[in-house]
Amino acid sequence: MLLVPLAALATACGHADDHASASAPPVAQEPAATGGTPAAVQAAAEAALCVPSETGSLRARLQGALDVEIDWGADAAHCQGGVRPQGDGIRLLYKGYEPATGPLLLVFGAAPLRPGESARNVPVNLTVVREGTGQFFATQGDDKCAFDSVTQTPLDGNAGLYRLEGRGFCTQPARAVGGDGSVLLSRFDVVAVVPATQPAQQSAADAPPVQP
Numbered sequence: 325m326l327l328v329p330l331a332a333l334a335t336a337c338g339h340a341d342d343h344a345s346a347s348a349p350p351v352a353q354e355p356a357a358t359g360g361t362p363a364a365v366q367a368a369a370e371a372a373l374c375v376p377s378e379t380g381s382l383r384a385r386l387q388g389a390l391d392v393e394i395d396w397g398a399d400a401a402h403c404q405g406g407v408r409p410q411g412d413g414i415r416l417l418y419k420g421y422e423p424a425t426g427p428l429l430l431v432f433g434a435a436p437l438r439p440g441e442s443a444r445n446v447p448v449n450l451t452v453v454r455e456g457t458g459q460f461f462a463t464q465g466d467d468k469c470a471f472d473s474v475t476q477t478p479l480d481g482n483a484g485l486y487r488l489e490g491r492g493f494c495t496q497p498a499r500a501v502g503g504d505g506s507v508l509l510s511r512f513d514v515v516a517v518v519p520a521t522q523p524a525q526q527s528a529a530d531a532p533p534v535q536p
Contacts, residue, residue: 377403473490488517
């Protein structure tokens, strides 16, 4: 359950006029956070896309190398959540801007959670990207953060989509990849839209070279 830092996703993520009708683009296979070089991670990120969504919010407290209180609601851009490329859980993506840090992208991976499932004590893998700087932080494992609780309910008028709400925390920080420092999310609250099925995958010929 290792999560790739998706630095370039922010350029593709924004508001959709109608998230219910948006078709899912191909998504690059995620490399392992351990053993993957920054160049390989960046190559994977540049091949990944984001389905914009009008529904979503993120509230979180970041401490350490990035010290900021995030409160992203309707004025922030949100990506639709989805099944991770490996099929082993759900991935949530959020982007926004903070005066103290500039543009940020946060990616949460929760496995073995499935679309439509509600659960408690769900392990979470976290990546924090400071866009435009080449700086990102990753927990590189699912033993440092968790959702206390996650609920998923069918989204009214949108067959095959669920509204996800979750609350969680981290007991250990996400550490810099290819650099120094760390970032601790002491708490986070998320709202996202998650589709019932996994987006189509890129073919092996089109995917960038990454670690398995």
